[in-house]
Amino acid sequence: MRIGLLGTGPWAEGAHAPALSEHTELDFAGVWGRRPDAAKELAGRFGTRAYDDVDALFADVDAVAVALPPGVQSELAVRAARAGCHLLLDKPLAPTVEQGRAVVDAVREAGVASVVFFTTRFQAVTEAWITEQAAVEGWFTARAEWLGAVFTTDSPFGASPWRREKGALWDVGPHALSVLLPVLGDVRRVAAAAHGPADTVHLVLEHTGGASSTLTLSLTAPPAAAGAAVELRGEAGAALLPRSPEGAVPALIRAADALLAAARTGRPHPCDAAFALRVTEILATAEGLLSEERP
CATH class of the missing domain: 3.40.50.720 (NAD(P)-binding Rossmann-like Domain)
Known part of the structure; x- marks a missing residue:
């Protein structure tokens, strides 16, 4: 090709x-x-x-x-x-x-x-974990934290105009949703959205599978606090997204x-593009709620 x-x-x-x-x-x-x-x-x-x-x-x-x-x-x-x-x-x-x-x-x-x-979704370790957890029934809730330090370090992405405009919701929010949706099901409702420090946002989602999830997203985290974590809890106990050694x-x-x-x-x-469109729809809904929350 x-x-x-x-x-x-x-x-x-x-x-x-x-x-x-x-x-x-x-x-x-x-x-x-x-x-x-x-x-x-x-x-x-x-x-x-x-x-x-x-x-x-x-x-x-x-x-x-x-x-x-x-x-x-x-x-x-x-x-x-x-x-x-x-x-x-x-x-x-x-x-x-x-x-x-x-x-x-x-x-x-x-x-x-x-x-x-x-x-x-394309790193071998995390892709396998997502597939495994999607087959488990009875998830009750999940939390996802995607904390970047793009704006608090000399990252080459810090000068990106679209990141400055759209912030963590649109940059790292897709990563969190790409993990949660195949495991917990589509988002039925964005139940709450609130601002945190700088570009940080907090979301509460209701999923079609019956579980709820909370997301904390930021590109302005202190460098020592940066990182990503996903934890699932349900009838099978707790499961943590493993770290991937791959770049x-x-x-x-x-x-x-x-x-x-x-x-x-x-x-x-x-x-595919249809899945990415669904992610875009969820982000747009959350963005609308955030605009209502902040005068």
């Missing part, structure tokens, strides 16, 4: 480009970016071609991987799908439900495959495997 990369930022440079280059069943065919000089530099480092015209890239490849802000991603994903390209996307799918639905509609109408990269590159290689399988078989992957 010939695949192109859209994006030249730190995520494209540190995760996507290495994963596409290392994958044995992909031909990393080119890079397009909003900064042509950065596209040329990244393409040169990985021995591929820089494209000035994104539509020319679409015409030359079978699939695209996207490492761009969600608003840009959603627009280009629609164009890529209509050009017949399979999609390896990132979370969040889009900054609004309307834009996310446009991606899902384009994927369906074009008959292309889609996979959205929720990191925890983003091996997980992205597995996400590419999933895209190849979906393209070959026509069977949607559980983390």
